[in-house]
Amino acid sequence: MKVCIPIEKAQPGMRLAEDISNVTGMILCRQGTILTETLIERLKNANVEKLIIEEFISEEEARKQFEEKKILINKAFANKSSPSMQMLKEVFLKFWEEKYLINVSK
Amino acid sequence: MSANEKISKEALKEKVLEKLPTLPKVVQEAWKLMERPNVSPELISEVIGKDITLTAKILRLINSPFYGFPNRIGSLKHAIILLGFNTIRGLLISSVLFGEITPPLMRIWEHACECATTAGIIARQLNYKEADEITVAGLLHDMSKVVLKVYLPEIDAKIEIVKQKSLCLDYEAEKEVMGFAHDVINLWLAEQWHFPPSLTEALAYHHTVEKAKKYPQFAAIINLADVLIHVYRLTPGMEVIPEIHPKTYEILNIFPDFLFEIIRTMDRTLYNLEWGIDERK
Amino acid sequence: MKENNKAFLLISEKDKNFLKNCLKELGYQPQFCEKEIYFLEKLYASPPNLIILDLDCNSSFFETIKIIKSSPIFLEVPLIVLCSLEKLENINWEDINLDDFLVRPFKKIEFIKRLDLAKIRASRILDANPLTKLPGNTTIISKIQQLIARNQDFALGYVDLNHFKAYNDRYGFVRGDEVIKLLARIITNVISNIPGETFVGHIGGDDFVFIVPPEEAEKVAKQIIEYFDQIIPSFYDQEDRKKGIIISKDRKGNLQKFPLMTLAIAIVRNWGNYRLKHYGQAIKVITELKKWAKKDRSKSTYVMERRSSPE
Numbered sequence: 087m088k089v090c091i092p093i094e095k096a097q098p099g100m101r102l103a104e105d106i107s108n109v110t111g112m113i114l115c116r117q118g119t120i121l122t123e124t125l126i127e128r129l130k131n132a133n134v135e136k137l138i139i140e141e142f143i144s145e146e147e148a149r150k151q152f153e154e155k156k157i158l159i160n161k162a163f164a165n166k167s168s169p170s171m172q173m174l175k176e177v178f179l180k181f182w183e184e185k186y187l188i189n190v191s192k
Numbered sequence: 193m194s195a196n197e198k199i200s201k202e203a204l205k206e207k208v209l210e211k212l213p214t215l216p217k218v219v220q221e222a223w224k225l226m227e228r229p230n231v232s233p234e235l236i237s238e239v240i241g242k243d244i245t246l247t248a249k250i251l252r253l254i255n256s257p258f259y260g261f262p263n264r265i266g267s268l269k270h271a272i273i274l275l276g277f278n279t280i281r282g283l284l285i286s287s288v289l290f291g292e293i294t295p296p297l298m299r300i301w302e303h304a305c306e307c308a309t310t311a312g313i314i315a316r317q318l319n320y321k322e323a324d325e326i327t328v329a330g331l332l333h334d335m336s337k338v339v340l341k342v343y344l345p346e347i348d349a350k351i352e353i354v355k356q357k358s359l360c361l362d363y364e365a366e367k368e369v370m371g372f373a374h375d376v377i378n379l380w381l382a383e384q385w386h387f388p389p390s391l392t393e394a395l396a397y398h399h400t401v402e403k404a405k406k407y408p409q410f411a412a413i414i415n416l417a418d419v420l421i422h423v424y425r426l427t428p429g430m431e432v433i434p435e436i437h438p439k440t441y442e443i444l445n446i447f448p449d450f451l452f453e454i455i456r457t458m459d460r461t462l463y464n465l466e467w468g469i470d471e472r473k
Numbered sequence: 474m475k476e477n478n479k480a481f482l483l484i485s486e487k488d489k490n491f492l493k494n495c496l497k498e499l500g501y502q503p504q505f506c507e508k509e510i511y512f513l514e515k516l517y518a519s520p521p522n523l524i525i526l527d528l529d530c531n532s533s534f535f536e537t538i539k540i541i542k543s544s545p546i547f548l549e550v551p552l553i554v555l556c557s558l559e560k561l562e563n564i565n566w567e568d569i570n571l572d573d574f575l576v577r578p579f580k581k582i583e584f585i586k587r588l589d590l591a592k593i594r595a596s597r598i599l600d601a602n603p604l605t606k607l608p609g610n611t612t613i614i615s616k617i618q619q620l621i622a623r624n625q626d627f628a629l630g631y632v633d634l635n636h637f638k639a640y641n642d643r644y645g646f647v648r649g650d651e652v653i654k655l656l657a658r659i660i661t662n663v664i665s666n667i668p669g670e671t672f673v674g675h676i677g678g679d680d681f682v683f684i685v686p687p688e689e690a691e692k693v694a695k696q697i698i699e700y701f702d703q704i705i706p707s708f709y710d711q712e713d714r715k716k717g718i719i720i721s722k723d724r725k726g727n728l729q730k731f732p733l734m735t736l737a738i739a740i741v742r743n744w745g746n747y748r749l750k751h752y753g754q755a756i757k758v759i760t761e762l763k764k765w766a767k768k769d770r771s772k773s774t775y776v777m778e779r780r781s782s783p784e
């Protein structure tokens with residue numbers, strides 16, 4: 087599951103979930119790279135402020151977060167009965183399910 | 193003065209933009225960028241395109257009859273090309289003064305940026321050539337809310353109270369307090385500033401898409417982008433979302449798979465945005 | 474009295490009422506601005522017919538004056554400076570491009586008469602093209618001659634629009650004028666970023682010239698073309714833009730399809746071994762090159778002579 091963290095919280099051993107590029111679009115570091123002390127320093131010097139890393143969460147945690155999203159969605163769409171809104175609700179539920187449960191066996 | 197008189201067309205004249213705050217970070221970054229030789233207008237527009245006030249000022253300026261082609265320019269990049277770097281620098285200098293971006297204003301800025309990004313994503317997925325202009329519409333669709341907060345704080349306070357009490361959208365609370373909502377004020381401002389019709393319709397009709405006669409797709413995209421961001425950013429306690437207009441899917445020819453792709457792309461892209469996402473919880 | 478006859482003043486409280494009354498007598502609507510920092514923005518947002526700056530209240534606005542007068546748009550707008558006698562001595566007219574100055578203490582009749590004269594004098598800049606305010610033929614010719622006489626290296630570029638007549642016929646001359654103004658702005662802005670001796674002129678209609686250092690010419694041509702091609706579609710109506718063509722009558726009166734407007738740029742350089750002797754020669758070479766640039770009018774094209782080269 088991908089998580090965005092400020093560079094101050096970066097630790098060696100974390101794995102980059104996305105490429106890091108600077109403001110002109112130049113790629114500084116590729117997706118999949120495992121962070122080291124040196125690399126983190128270099129990124130700090132290049133004024134990188136945030137990183138997207140892979141966070142490994144337990145199956146239980148993933149299901150829990152998905153349930154929370156489901157509750158939010160159901161509440162928000164409670165009185166939205168139009169076909170357009172219903173379609174949107176279905177698509178979002180599907181999206182969150184994929185995002186949280188993709189690595190989890192059903 | 194009654195509430196209506198205060199917020200009439202005449203009352204909200206040209207002066208409106210002068211006192212609106214700007215993000216200091218945007219000004220700094222833009223200034224630094226412009227010190228580089230041969231910097232592209234595109235890059236500058238990417239930085240400035242994160243600030244509502246600067247973007248509105250630039251578009252108002254280039255569309256003023258003074259430059260000779262009012263109602264033509266809806267792309268921030270084009271506006272920067274046509275105004276020239278000296279003028280942009282002049283605007284940057286004079287924009288540092290007005291007040292800070294308080295937390296309530298900051299929320300409007302963040303939502304504006306995310307909508308702009310999402311609107312751009314939708315436009316590109318649909319292969320629209322005017323992705324630039326649609327992105328600007330996404331950024332400015334709530335500009336009137338900023339105007340209300342800064343210029344008419346008493347009225348804005350009333351709107352906030354209604355929002356908290358009835359747990360409803362800005363749109364509904366505004367209608368209750370003023371009799372009309374921010375989209376109408378958007379229309380006044382856009383017309384006054386000679387914005388191109390595509391941008392004007394998007395700003396004025398993103399809640400009432402059926403009224404967009406010439407550029408329904410623009411209004412529809414902003415409507416969709418606005419709702420998508422609200423749903424994506426749902427938090428416990430504030431589960432209020434705006435409605436997708438009944439005509440939106442039809443106008444844009446949207447099917448569930450397509451919508452799914454848009455949301456996926458939106459999710460990936462927003463991570464890379466300035467505003468740091470999960471930390472805000 | 475002109476409608477919207479605004480006068481802009483950057484001034485302190487001193488003499489404010491005096492100025493207000495004088496300006497009102499002359500038919501101006503005075504707008505005061507107390508801080509220099511808002512001045513530029515207000516100026517561009519709501520352009521006045523007269524600008525008055527008070528040197529005594531703000532000593533650091535030479536930069537402001539430079540910015541104002543570097544824009545062809547403000548060429549006809551009189552810029553008047555107010556100051557005290559002591560400050561007058563230190564002003565170098567070469568450094569600031571203003572139209573007149575007035576020294577304190579002010580006398581009403583003198584003040585009014587001077588302002589009136591400044592207004593008339595400004596509108597005597599007849600050579601400026603009324604649409605774009607860029608210098609016209611007389612200035613262009615003398616500029617080229619000047620550079621040739623000085624034996625200076627330079628590149629002369631000639632820009633014109635393809636399919637402009639079709640656009641005018643389809644959309645009318647008001648919109649046609651907008652396109653001319655667009656092109657003028659693009660050329661002016663691209664050139665303003667170039668260091669060294671530069672110049673932009675408007676011969677008339679859809680014909681422009683520019684002068685840049687020879688090593689910059691190609692880059693300038695490419696950039697003008699890039700920006701124009703990007704922006705010009707917005708000047709067409711939706712349906713025409715989507716189709717990429719407009720339907721209009723050709724010179725023989727037949728209905729024809731025309732593509733969106735493109736640019737033809739021809740460049741000759743006074744460089745290295747290749748020296749121009751007379752502006753007439755420069756024009757002759759450019760005219761020849763233009764024919765090549767216009768071979769394929771569906772695309773924006775630039776053509777440069779290849780005879781010159783750096784030594």
